[in-house]
Amino acid sequence: MNPFTMLKYKSQLEGNHPKAAEFVKRVILTGLPEGTIVEVSITKPGEETKTTNVKVTREDIELFDEARKSKGK
Structure with a gap:
């Protein structure tokens, strides 16, 4: 995927759904054993x-x- 497209989606997720974005950062991106x-x-x-x-x-x-x-x- 194009890096600029990924940044657009990331920015949109954080702007529209800050709680979900924070959840993904703190729980999903830290790794799931x-x-x-x-x-x-x-x-x-x-x-x-x-x-x-x-x-x-x-x-x-x-x-x-x-x-x-x-x-x-």
Whole structure:
């Protein structure tokens, strides 16, 4: 992804959703050790909440590490 596009998205996220941006910085970007459970809930207007979760595996960590390294190239 183009670095300028990434900066645009980052800036927009921080401006529109400062709590979410802070959460990503403090929790996600500091690393998620194997065994961490990530849960996501979505509530659409007029609908019931849907929730799912994933347990972080060693393979997930390796994939994110690889993506992070390739981003720096």
